[in-house]
Amino acid sequence: MELKPIITVNDLHFSYPKRPVLEGIDFTLRRGEVVSLLGPNGCGKSTLIRLILKLINAKRGEIWLNDKTLHRYSHREIAEHIAYIPQYHNVPFNYSVLEMVIMGRVSKLGFFAAPSARDYTIAHEALERVGIADLAARPFGQLSGGQKQMVLLARALTQGVDTFIMDEPVSGLDYGNQIRLLELIVSLSTQGYTFLKTTHYPDHALLVSSRVAVMNHGKIIADGTPEEVITPDMIHDVYGIEADLIVHDTHTRCLPIFNKGTL
Template identity: 40%
Template sequence: MLRLDDLSFGYGRTIIGGGLTLDLARGETLALLGPNGSGKTTLFKTVLGLLPALAGRVLVEGADSAGWSPGQRARIFGYVPQSSPGFFPFSVAEVVLMGRTARLGPFAAPAAQDRAVAAAMLERLGIAHLAARDFPRISGGERQLVLIARALAQEPAILVLDEPTASLDFGNQRLILDTVRRLSGQGLSIVLSTHHPDEAFAVADKAALLRAGALLAAGPVPATLTEANLSALYGVPVALHRVGGKVLCV
């Protein structure tokens, strides 16, 4: 589904990272971990086409995405930023409907089918009861679910989530992680960044460890998220404990 082929990324002539080769199959979840400043956000911008690759390729089902139009990208990649407070009193239904712009032509208005898709995404995520609420007035966890629903309304093949649980309380973190796990089980390919190895153990099939723009390790979660690798990634001793079938990182 998605392959980063010897990818180098950065801004202008400034290389932030390079030599990255990663693969993601349909229905898999890849967790990207790394300390602040490691290049995670710049890598995401490059995968999404917001920044040009400085070398290498971003391949989707074998096709190089370098020459794609913004519309083509929006029909493949659904992007969910970190939590958004919202400043305008759009309703939840209106925010999700905005995701349909990826499927509309210039100057086109949403049709009944677009509204039906948006409504279906609200149902899919279990937040249809929020449809008439003002987006800025719902909780942080609910806003994240709305942003995921908006991305799903694009009908993408790949969902990219930038630290989807940042600034959320424990209950809402669980809510978002449960949603990620369910969407992956429905066949969606997902790439997410996180500062918490526990979250990668909970939802990801694969992990990639990025430090100073270089790929420290990548592969299946159990083989990649080892105490040695995580200690090297964060520069502090890391211990893994298995409790009740779950892995805790301390």
């Protein structure tokens, strides 16, 4: 049975002055999928995500969110369907973890309303779900990168939506936190959440994705199951390196071939 599309992108073009970024993107995100956007630096992955969130506007083509084109949605309405989880970052004011998480509820509040006891319950539950309930009172700025990323994920959970867009979620995280975050994504996807995430790691895409779209030079050059798309030839074409695929346990893994002394 064909899964219901949440986001549909048709013939999307985008360019910065004198620099085309996206050229004719066609892409669909369906309910229940975990889709990885894979590609080298500057290929347009983040731009595509920003367009889908209406943070920038396309020059040509259209984006559909459920049954309406994106330009008919306000940011508040988009936030009722999609939660965005940026890369962890520093904030200029040192909010507590709970204050950061409760920000996910603000667009749902009336103009004069403050967050209610129910909003705080939702925030605490979200922290519980990502396993950092004990950090609620800690200053966000004093957390490790992995903890910060979990806080941003908890904030997305408080929005009460089931579609998450993540921009390179494991970037800057240590080895353990990278794997723990990927496990959490898989766990949430089994609970019905849909994910669209960018990644630099073919191996991570193999581990967590139900589908992989590979981007290069502003185009989607391959789109299919991870095993169909991630091949030694694709790795060579896109990244210019050799790689082997091996099967470990039940997972296909991607191992880059390391050539010593080639310089």
